[in-house]
Every structure is written in structure tokens, then in C-alpha cells.
Amino acid sequence: MEHTIHDVAKIAGVGIGTVSRVLNNNPNVKASTREKVLSAVSQLDYQPNPIARSMILRRTNSIGVMVPFFTRPFTIEVLRSVEAAIYRAGRELVLYNVETNAQRDTYFSELPMRRRVDGLLIISLPPAIATALRFQQVNMPVVLVDAYNPLLTSLVVNNVEGAYQAVNCLIEHGHRRIGFINGIINQGNFKFNQANDRLIGFHRAFAASDIQAVGVLEAARELGIKIPKELSLIGFDGIELSELLDFSTMQQPIQEMGAIGVEKLIERIEQPELSSELIRLDTILVERRTTARPHLD
Numbered sequence: 001m002e003h004t005i006h007d008v009a010k011i012a013g014v015g016i017g018t019v020s021r022v023l024n025n026n027p028n029v030k031a032s033t034r035e036k037v038l039s040a041v042s043q044l045d046y047q048p049n050p051i052a053r054s055m056i057l058r059r060t061n062s063i064g065v066m067v068p069f070f071t072r073p074f075t076i077e078v079l080r081s082v083e084a085a086i087y088r089a090g091r092e093l094v095l096y097n098v099e100t101n102a103q104r105d106t107y108f109s110e111l112p113m114r115r116r117v118d119g120l121l122i123i124s125l126p127p128a129i130a131t132a133l134r135f136q137q138v139n140m141p142v143v144l145v146d147a148y149n150p151l152l153t154s155l156v157v158n159n160v161e162g163a164y165q166a167v168n169c170l171i172e173h174g175h176r177r178i179g180f181i182n183g184i185i186n187q188g189n190f191k192f193n194q195a196n197d198r199l200i201g202f203h204r205a206f207a208a209s210d211i212q213a214v215g216v217l218e219a220a221r222e223l224g225i226k227i228p229k230e231l232s233l234i235g236f237d238g239i240e241l242s243e244l245l246d247f248s249t250m251q252q253p254i255q256e257m258g259a260i261g262v263e264k265l266i267e268r269i270e271q272p273e274l275s276s277e278l279i280r281l282d283t284i285l286v287e288r289r290t291t292a293r294p295h296l297d
Contacts, residue, residue, distance in 0.1 A: 064117035081258025
């Protein structure tokens, strides 16, 4: 026999409203009353009906995650950590894969009105001010990861400090001619930094992403440039590929970004009155085989 909230209330000697408040962790319940209710729940092995609960709370228990297509390794690794955090929180993940600007704008416009999710976690897609205002007007909790908007809680890495550490590392190794590889290509109408230029003329390089660093490695191989004897290289991101190919990189806290992003979004779902905040995370220099002192023949 499947027990109901009425059975729990009867055994605990309270009203069903009190049971509901306990199950939803409402702080306005006496400790003794909470203990009675939880004891009754345990005794009956009562499991709240998720559909009925969502109707009462006007929530879906789902979190929407918007990502710019699935071909960027960095995005995939952040998404993996987000998925794990959402699972640990007992929520459902609804994924919105964005391939074009038009699709992004449609999601930004329609998702808050549909209310199919309780909040949005947006990865690497900074919304315009007008869009952020619309989110606020319809009370849609939103958190940005790897993107920034002054009106929304934003989680970013300290790119300036990370770049400084990378260049300083090269200088400390004795390098003076340092190139910054920051090629841009269009994918799905979005502009992302990718390694699309060959390395010609630079003697030491700092790549704006690990994918670009892979391009530099390939270009160096084709040009017969020896790494690290003739060229030192540092990437940026710290994706798994950097470890597999054993090149130096600025490690972003990818796992932490996903976990904190989900945590902050759930906080905003539970406490809509919270103010937006800017969270900066630090990077870590990971030196591998591609950085060394210059060899002067």
C-alpha cells in the first residue's frame, strides 16, 4: 500500500500543511514538530510524489543548461561537471544546444516564458543587457558560467592573471620574443578562439586556448620546429587533451566551475531575492614538456 501525506500527518499528529513545510525544509517549523514528522516519514517509508510536489511548488525540479554546440572540448568538460552537480542535487537536467545566433536569441526569449525549467545555467554565451533585464522581469533565476553580465550572477576565471602567469613563466625561462596566438574562426555563427594560424616567426608562444596550442604543435611539426628546443609553448584551459599531448597549460578549475555554477543557481531558485554576484576563480600553471630554456646553438 502506498502511503500519502495524510497518513504522515495522522501519525505525526499535525496538519498536512506542516508536513509539507517540513518536507520542503521550511525553517518556520519547531524542532520537536520537525522530528515528529520525519519520524512518521521514516516509519511509513513515505516518498513524496514528485509530480504533485512540483504542482504545489510551481516548480519542475529541472535545471536548463544552455551550451554553444558540443564540439568544443572545454564546453564538453564543463558540461560534464555541471551534469554531475545537478545529479547530486537531485534535479533533472534539460539541455539546450545552441548552434546559431538565431537559436540562442530564441531560447533567451522563449525559455523564461515557457517555465519548463526552474532556472537557467548559461555556459559561454553572455546575454545582452536587454536579455538580462527580461530574465529579471519574469523572475527567471540565471547563472552564467564562463560568461559575464553585470546584472546576472557570473562565474569567470581570472584571465588577466592567468595570461600574466603564462607570459611570466616564459620570461623566467629566458625567453624574450613571445607571441600570443589568438586566431578567430566562425563556428555556427559564433566567434570562438581556435588555432587556425600556422606558427611562423614566433620563437616562444602563448596560445589563448588548448585547442589553439594543439594547432601550434601541428604547425611546428610541419615546419620542422623542435619543441621545446626551438619553441616553448603554453596553452590555456587545462582540458584532458593537454595532459594526453603533454603540453604546458594554464589550468582552469573546470570541475569547480560546474559545481559552483549549479550551487549558485539552486541558491537563486530557493532564494529569488539574492543579489547578483561576480565570482572569479584562479588558474594554475601546469608545466609539461613544451616549456624550457632556449637552446642557443
